[in-house]
Amino acid sequence: MELSHTATIEQAKSTGYRDIVRARFIEILPDERLVEAVQFESGLPEFAGIMTVTTTLASVIDGTKVTVLAEDVPHGILEADQIQAMGSSLKRLADFLE
Numbered sequence: 001m002e003l004s005h006t007a008t009i010e011q012a013k014s015t016g017y018r019d020i021v022r023a024r025f026i027e028i029l030p031d032e033r034l035v036e037a038v039q040f041e042s043g044l045p046e047f048a049g050i051m052t053v054t055t056t057l058a059s060v061i062d063g064t065k066v067t068v069l070a071e072d073v074p075h076g077i078l079e080a081d082q083i084q085a086m087g088s089s090l091k092r093l094a095d096f097l098e
Contacts, residue, residue: 019040020040020041021038021039021040021041022038022039022041023036023037023038023039024036024037026052031057032056032057033054033055033056033057034054034055035052035053035054035055036052036053036054036055037050037051037052038050038051038052038053039051040074044076045076046074046075046076047074047076047077048074049072049074050072051070051071051072051073051074052070052071052072053068053069053070053071054068054069054071055067055068055069056068056069066090066093068086068090070082070086
């Protein structure tokens with residue numbers, strides 16, 4: 001998967017304009033949970049390693065609560081950037097579903 005940026009950013013892991021990741025599903029429980037293994041393509045050691053992303057779905061009165069947990073995040077990825085990226089992805093998902 002390729003995540004493209006509109007301008008060169010310091011935190012791009014693969015090139016100045018993009019992050020390339022290899023991701024695979026480890027677990028799929030329909031309507032409950034997805035677990036993914038995510039690895040950035042980068043020659044930089046601070047972005048090395050496999051991050052586990054667990055997305056949990058729970059029914060609530062007015063829809064579905066989506067919770068995302070990232071574990072073993074490479075130390076080069078700042079927590080604030082990770083939170084912003086996940087929030088942006090969840091917002092796009094909500095916009096798509098509405």
